[in-house]
Amino acid sequence: MRCPSFGSSAVKRLPANGLSPDPGYICQECGCKMRGKGMAVIYGIAILLGVGLIALMGWMLSIGEAEQPLRAIGA
Numbered sequence: 586m587r588c589p590s591f592g593s594s595a596v597k598r599l600p601a602n603g604l605s606p607d608p609g610y611i612c613q614e615c616g617c618k619m620r621g622k623g624m625a626v627i628y629g630i631a632i633l634l635g636v637g638l639i640a641l642m643g644w645m646l647s648i649g650e651a652e653q654p655l656r657a658i659g660a
């Protein structure tokens with residue numbers, strides 16, 4: 586594991602937090618942070634959940650619109 590900025594090997598692993606056992610790494614020379622694999626998974630899940638929620642809302646809205654004329658008729 587090396588710093589992406591200038592190849593320094595003074596990279597320290599960040600301690601595990603409540604969200605992820607592998608939150609990432611920090612460069613002790615320039616202070617830049619690198620994401621660990623755990624965080625990438627967390628971000629991926631968060632993005633999937635967001636997209637899923639938006640899709641679900643769109644689906645529910647389309648169902649609601651489709652049922653509207655039927656309710657007006659009373660069927």
Ligand SMILES: [Zn+2]
Pocket residue numbers: 588589590591593612613614615616617
């Ligand atoms: Zn660095």
